[in-house]
Amino acid sequence: MxxxxxxxxxxxxxxxxxxxRPRRALDHLSLSVEEREIFGLLGPNGAGKxxxxxxxxxxxxxxxxxxxxxxxxxxxVEVRRxxxxxxxxxxxxxxLSAREFLEYCGQLCGLASAERxxxxxxxxxxxxxxxxxxxxxxxxxxxxxxxxxxxxALINDPDLVFxxxxxxxLDPVGRREVRDLILELRRRGKTVCFSTHILSDVEAxxxxxxxxNRGRLHGVGxxxxxxxxxxxxxxxxxxxxxxxxxxxxxxxxxGLHAAGDKLMLTVPPERVxxxxxxxxxxxxxxxxxxxxxxxxxxxxxxxxxTEKVPELSGKE
Amino acid sequence: xxxxxxxxxxTFREAVRDRVLYNLIxxxxxxxxxxxxxxxxxxxxxxxxxxxxxxxAVTFFGLAIAVFIGIGLVYKEMDKRTLYALLxxxxxxxxxxxxxxxxxGLTLLVNVxxxxxxxxxxxxxxxxxxxxxxxxVLVAVYFIFLQLLLATALALLxxxxxxxxxxAAFTVGLFIAGSFSxxxxxxxxxxxxxxxxxxxxxxxxxxxxxxxxxxxxSVAHExxxxxxxxLYNTAYAVIYIGLVVGAGILIFQNRDLK
Numbered sequence: 001m002x003x004x005x006x007x008x009x010x011x012x013x014x015x016x017x018x019x020x021r022p023r024r025a026l027d028h029l030s031l032s033v034e035e036r037e038i039f040g041l042l043g044p045n046g047a048g049k050x051x052x053x054x055x056x057x058x059x060x061x062x063x064x065x066x067x068x069x070x071x072x073x074x075x076x077v078e079v080r081r082x083x084x085x086x087x088x089x090x091x092x093x094x095x096l097s098a099r100e101f102l103e104y105c106g107q108l109c110g111l112a113s114a115e116r117x118x119x120x121x122x123x124x125x126x127x128x129x130x131x132x133x134x135x136x137x138x139x140x141x142x143x144x145x146x147x148x149x150x151x152x153a154l155i156n157d158p159d160l161v162f163x164x165x166x167x168x169x170l171d172p173v174g175r176r177e178v179r180d181l182i183l184e185l186r187r188r189g190k191t192v193c194f195s196t197h198i199l200s201d202v203e204a205x206x207x208x209x210x211x212x213n214r215g216r217l218h219g220v221g222x223x224x225x226x227x228x229x230x231x232x233x234x235x236x237x238x239x240x241x242x243x244x245x246x247x248x249x250x251x252x253x254x255g256l257h258a259a260g261d262k263l264m265l266t267v268p269p270e271r272v273x274x275x276x277x278x279x280x281x282x283x284x285x286x287x288x289x290x291x292x293x294x295x296x297x298x299x300x301x302x303x304x305x306t307e308k309v310p311e312l313s314g315k316e
Numbered sequence: 317x318x319x320x321x322x323x324x325x326x327t328f329r330e331a332v333r334d335r336v337l338y339n340l341i342x343x344x345x346x347x348x349x350x351x352x353x354x355x356x357x358x359x360x361x362x363x364x365x366x367x368x369x370x371x372x373a374v375t376f377f378g379l380a381i382a383v384f385i386g387i388g389l390v391y392k393e394m395d396k397r398t399l400y401a402l403l404x405x406x407x408x409x410x411x412x413x414x415x416x417x418x419x420x421g422l423t424l425l426v427n428v429x430x431x432x433x434x435x436x437x438x439x440x441x442x443x444x445x446x447x448x449x450x451x452x453v454l455v456a457v458y459f460i461f462l463q464l465l466l467a468t469a470l471a472l473l474x475x476x477x478x479x480x481x482x483x484a485a486f487t488v489g490l491f492i493a494g495s496f497s498x499x500x501x502x503x504x505x506x507x508x509x510x511x512x513x514x515x516x517x518x519x520x521x522x523x524x525x526x527x528x529x530x531x532x533x534s535v536a537h538e539x540x541x542x543x544x545x546x547l548y549n550t551a552y553a554v555i556y557i558g559l560v561v562g563a564g565i566l567i568f569q570n571r572d573l574k
Contacts, residue, residue, distance in 0.1 A: 057404045060572040077406050085404035091396050095333045107322040108405040152401055
């Protein structure tokens with residue numbers, strides 16, 4: 001049973017003051033996320049990632065299409081007992097302390113008093129807020145609020161966790177901790193679906209990703225599946241390269257670099273065998289043939305151009 | 317039910333951690349204390365002035381609290397997006413609205429109780445101790461509380477779809493119009509044009525009838541409050557609040573959060 005299933009999910013917003021006209025935020029999104037997966041929703045700002053999550057959480061209603069979570073209809077409020085959600089740039093009741101806030105969330109999830117207290121203590125420890133547990137949230141920094149948000153998303157020990165830009169506002173240590181937390185959730189058999197525009201997070205964490213841009217799904221699958229489409233070359237390293245071999249290889253490629261008696265060349269996939277034959281005939285040694293894996297950055301540059309490329313460096 | 321109670325308690329907690337609330341209560345108590353002074357310069361009608369001024373202070377400061385907090389009940393949560401985390405929990409939207417209403421109702425109950433204690437201390441200072449007129453005064457306080465609940469329901473309804481400033485304007489406007497609803501009824505009797513009579517009557521019945529709840533002047537003259545008025549006002553408040561809160565739930569149920 002898929003943890004998340006959407007079918008032709010579409011959302012239009014009305015824009016304009018006098019004459020309202022629809023603006024499509026999500027366009028016929030159909031995808032399925034299996035249980036125990038870490039699934040990434042990747043796309044630039046305005047791609048439809050947050051809209052997708054808000055639709056799945058019933059914070060907004062779809063214009064058309066349907067979706068199911070853990071095999072149940074979205075209108076079934078009880079399914080949310082098994083779901084956790086971290087909103088993007090979360091803001092919580094600033095008059096509450098982190099402990100009070102988590103206990104309140106636990107109450108709403110129907111946890112018994114003792115369980116609430118235990119979960120609250122454990123989570124505050126886990127997200128590194130144990131020392132600030134009784135400080136009002138109004139005194140929290142952006143990163144601390146993000147940690148409190150992650151803790152509230154996990155208060156009910158959910159089977160399915162939605163995280164909207166979980167690394168936002170976190171320092172490198174915090175980002176590492178959140179990555180570890182997400183991996184720990186998968187180890188415990190949870191499904192995690194998170195949205196991000198930071199490519200390195202996706203590469204480090206996701207089993208599969210969906211690429212969104214301007215509300216449309218541009219691809220879904222494992223990173224290999226998505227990037228394979230863009231793999232256009234192989235990197236070949238040749239040893240014992242004689243001048244004759246070098247001259248022969250120069251005819252097969254435009255990109256050739258020499259380092260001592262080694263040659264490194266980049267060739268299109270269809271010429272790899274010709275290169276290998278040439279090396280063999282000229283007494284060289286074929287040391288390595290590596291398909292050049294296109295990165296997600298390359299994918300984004302090629303697909304969407306330079307204007308809407310997600311964060312490349314992994315920094316906010 | 318426990319989720320509604322949790323939301324109500326949190327709403328109450330938010331209110332009691334807000335300094336503005338205490339300022340309003342202090343102002344109300346100061347005004348009641350001032351009523352003693354006014355009474356002292358008005359020979360023979362000291363109690364009359366104290367009851368009039370004291371209960372009016374309870375009404376208006378209670379209304380200020382109801383409007384001030386009520387208009388932000390839903391709007392603020394949507395605006396600040398605190399609702400996202402809350403509604404992603406197993407919480408029905410109607411539970412959120414009911415919890416919010418109950419929370420502010422509880423806040424008003426505590427505040428009205430505090431102001432009433434202050435009022436009675438002032439009253440006993442003037443009269444020397446408890447008397448037969450205390451019961452009608454308590455009934456008047458009960459009516460004030462019902463009015464405040466009605467105003468809260470209206471503020472909550474407007475908070476579901478408009479900004480705090482507009483919600484405040486609508487709520488206060490309806491409170492004023494509803495306080496003069498008997499004049500609208502008189503107008504419907506006075507006009508001789510059938511369709512205009514029908515319209516004014518419709519407006520009279522649609523507006524919340526705050527006038528019926530105001531027995532301050534009557535109890536100030538130590539007149540008893542008839543039991544049937546207590547029953548009628550209670551039923552009216554329950555039904556009207558039910559309809560208004562129900563309308564708020566219907567609007568909120570279908571709203572997209574920002």
